[in-house]
Amino acid sequence: MLVIPAIDLKDGRCVRLRQGDMAAETVYSDDVPAVARQWQQAGASLIHVVDLNGAVDGQPRNLPQIEAIVRTVTAKVQVGGGIRSIETVRRYLGAGVTRVVLGTAALADRSLLEKACVEYPRQILLGLDARDGKAAVRGWTAVTETKATDLLKELEGHALGAVIYTDIARDGMLGGPNLAALREVVELSSFPVIASGGISRVEDLRAVQSLGPRVEGAIVGKALYDGKLEYRAALAALREA
Helix, strand or coil: CEEEEEEEEECCEEEEEECCEEEEEEEEECCHHHHHHHHHHHCCCEEEEEEHHHHHHCCCCCHHHHHHHHHHCCCEEEEECCCCCHHHHHHHHHCCCCEEEECHHHHHCHHHHHHHHHHCCCCEEEEEEEECCEEEECCCCEEEEEEHHHHHHHCCCCCCCEEEEEEHHHCCCCCCCCHHHHHHHHHHCCCCEEEECCCCCHHHHHHHHCCCCCEEEEEECHHHHCCCCCHHHHHHHHHHC
């Protein structure tokens, strides 16, 4: 199972938010490529990047920083946040990004999702963000009445690369992942699943890994930046499991 470090971008800097609140940020670095290099040197083969401004505005806002990350590391880079047109999908993948994440777009514009999956099979990820089981959109600023699991069922048959499941209530809180909800997603999905939100300890990673081989990885952010989880130690612990 992959341990995937997160780089969240806001106003050109690497930050972390609490539960997606744009006003509750902690700035970790102004040198975004250096952060990516640090995770690669620690052993990361995949880095998860989120354009937080883009997620709210609906279009890329930190593209220069993302392009700099791709130029700096040989690790694979997946990007989400504000990807709501096929032109943006093409722009990111053309710039060397390995995979892109569609969240709001998967709810609002199914034709975009279908077109992207046909044009770039297995390079499109579904960002399934949920609060109390309901799908959230527009950078988590709005919660829909659509059950996250219903959305997942509707998208079976598309050539998605994976599903990233984020429990918003757990994100940035270091309280552990929502294993019950994650288990339901793993059981329902025919796609690989990536867990996100709340992971703060090696035990959390092992619990996610125990959900089975369909779990591709776990995205970790705040715990790594705050020093509560050491990346190399996490990799070693999972290899021993």
